[in-house]
Structures are given as structure tokens and as C-alpha cells.
Amino acid sequence: MQYVFVVDTNKVPQNPVHPASARRLLSSGQAAVWRRYPFTIILKTVGLGPLFAQPCRLKIDPGATTTGLALLQGNRVLWAAELTHRGQRIKALLDARRAVRRSRRQRKTRYRARRFLNRARPDGWLPPSLASRVANILTWVRRLERVCPLGALSQELVRFDTQLMQNPEISGVEYQRGTLAGFERREYLLEKWHRTCAYCGAQQVPLEEEHIIPKSRGGSDRVSNLTLACVPCNQQKGTQTAAEFGHPEVQAQAKRPLQAAAAVNTARWALYRVLQTTGLPVEVGTGGRTKYNRSRLHLSKTHWHDAAAVGASTPDTLRLRHITPLLITAMGHGTRQRCRTNASGFPIAHRARQKRVFGMQTGDVVKAIVPKGKYVGTWISRVVVKASGWFDIVIHGKKASVHQQHCARLWAADGYQYTLAAAAATLFPPRTQSPGSPQRFL
Ligand SMILES: [Zn+2]
Secondary structure, three states: OOOEEEEOOOOOEOOOEOHHHHHHHHHOOOEEEEEOOOOEEEEOOOOOOHHHOOOEEEEEEOOOOEEEEEEEEOOEEEEEEEEEOOOHHHHHHHHHHHHHHHHHHHOOOOOOOOOOOOOOOOOOOOOHHHHHHHHHHHHHHHHHHHHOOEEEEEEEEEOOOHHHHHOHHHOOHHHHHOHHHHHHHHHHHHHHOOOEOOOOOOEOOOEEEEEOOOHHHOOOOOHHHEEEEEHHHHHHHOOOOOOOOOOHHHHHHHHOOOOHHHHOOHHHHHHHHHHHOOOOOEEEEEHHHHHHHHHHOOOOOOHHHHHHOOOOOOOOOOEOOOOOOEEEEEOOOOOOOOEEEOOOOOEEEEOOOOOOEOOEOOOOEEEEEEOOOOOOEEEEEEEEOOOOOEEEEEEOOEEEEEEHHHEEEEEOOOOEEEEOOHHHHHHOOOOOOOOOHHHHHO
């Protein structure tokens, strides 16, 4: 389950409520459904005001393909999501567009001015695939800001904190005790040795921290004497130094500290700057601390668990057992390319000018009530519209063709696809409920 967001009649965010309370409010007519994603109800009265709402903290673990989101109030997780980005898809689309333009220029047509090397990149420019990741996350921060009393943000910014790791004395008790420092050190080593065994190059195997000059031979615990080795290599090396083991290059590489710039992730820093524009305080954490918190709280490795464990503000206990994350996938807003080409770049089809067909468009979530035939039944699915009136929806994981007259829109396309986890479906009020309410959120 997930907590249900509540806004009052003036759309002022209230404390999120347990789904049972939301159901009571809906069935007694004190509230109506306002948004389906994230599921929000709107009270018919003025709420208690923002002063009575307990501030929530949104924690973000940005990833290359998937970003984890977790919303905490005190030590309780109220809502979680996993946001899957478009990444490579954007690059592929831009490549395709480039190919179409190139082919057009080469054909015997009127002269078209070149459209490359004619634009300057502004400061802080990000490749479109990365920019879209940052924009996806900002969109969701803004959406949550509108429906819940958001007071602070936490973001994982870097993999490890070099300064804290190298100078344990500047960072207080926690680092000196070493548990957290160990996690930071491990992240540093993974980055420095590219997640491979330094001796045989093995990847995707358990790696151990290994002393280049063994401790028994007077080697120190400093990171400059540490590397990563797979279990067989570590055992085979025994009490030899790396040079004696036949790998003098490991000794040489270990002396070079990892350049700070090498570990800087542009997209994460761009996200950090963008989050600051929300005006909310942004706490930043390291990957080492996230792992430390996650193992301390005995959480499994999922994106939203990682998000819940980001930052020093993570409480000592977390109440999250009943949470089902909402799975969100960025889908984009369709294409403006009217001409479809075959694999060789020849135009083969032209798309209609308008996106809307019979009042619906691709990406809407529809409820299809099919009275007879192969697909008889009631289905809720994302739709792909066709001018013929035969729309594609997904039934039992397969594409099915359903006529538009059986479809009613529940949710307008907003660039994201939502996986209707079982929990989210049960949150939707029963059909007997105020028939006017579903239109409220369109
Ligand atoms: Zn090895």
C-alpha cells in the first residue's frame, strides 16, 4: 500500500493519510478523487492549514536508468516510487532525426541550409539524455510538492567522500569508529579499480579488499595500499606483495590517487543545482553512506530502499514494510516527426497531423468495458489511439485491439506510464462512488 495524498478544497496540501482513512473520506462524501498518479484526494472543506501538516522529506537516489524516490515523515515511509528514465531512447531518436535530415539534404531537393555547427552550447549544457533524467526528477519533486507538505529533500550526490575518508580526524566520532568509513573506502576502491579484480580482471564476482603489501610484511591500512581482488587471486597471492605476485603495475597504480574529477557525475551535480531552485533545503549524501544505512537497516537492494537510506538524516528505524512502490516509466510526449521511414531511410508512411482521436490520445489511461468478443471484460490500460477507431490496449500483457466506443479516459497522458501495482488498483474507489468524481482530475 501507499499513503494517500490529501489536499483541501483550496488545494493546500494536508498530511497524507492511510488508505483506510482515505476510503472512509471518499465513501462518506467528504472528499473526492483529485489525481490518480500520485493518488490524491481533495477534501470538500477547508483543511487545518499548512501549520498542522507535519513536514515530509523526499529522498532521491538518482540512477542512470532508474531513480528511487522515497517520501518520509519522521521514520515512516509514506510513499515510494521507482522512476525509469528514457536515456538511450532519446539518443536513438535524435540519431534517427539526424539520419532523416541528412538523407533529405542528399536527395535532389531545394537547397536547405545546414543545421549543424550553427549553435553555441550554453554553460551547464547537458546531453539531452541526461537533461531528461534531471527533468524527470524535477517534475516529480514538483508534483509531490503540490500534494504533500514537503519540507526537505535528500539526494545522493557522490559515490564516496574523499575528504572524510582520507582525514578521519576531521569528521567526528562516526568516521573514527570506522563502520561508515569502511563503506566509503569500499566505494572509493570500487570506483578506482573499475569494479574489477586488479590481478585477473574478473568482473561481476565478489571482490575483497586486498593489501598490496600484506599487513604481515608491514603494509598499512591506508587506501594507497589497498586494491580489490577476487577470492581466488587473494588466496593465491597470500603473503606476497603485488610485485612478487607478478603485478608491479598494480603497485604503481595504487600510488596514484583517484582524481576527484573522475568520480564526478555531471548529471547528479546538475540535479543538485536544479533541486536547489525549489527553495527547499537539500541534504546530500554519499553512496558509501547509503550502503551503510541500508545494511544497518537490513534493507534489500532496490532503488526505493536505496532512496530511503540516502543521507545522514536517515532515522535509526524505518517503517516501510507495507509500502508498495509506484513504478513510473518516462515515455515522452509522442513524436513530431510526420514522416516514417523504412530501415534504409526511405519515406514509407505519414502520420496524421492531430494527436487526438475521438477525444483520446496515445498515452492516456483508459477503462475499456468490452461487452462481447475475444476481449470481453473490464480493462484498465494505457492506450495507443488509431484514426480507425480501433485502439490498442494491453490485456494480460498482450496487445489487444478494442473499439474506441468501449473506452473511457481515466487519466490524460502526462509523459509517464504507471505500472498499476495491485495496491494502487485497490486504492481507486469502488464504482458505486460519486460518478462525477473521475472527471475531477482530468
Ligand atoms: Zn582475480
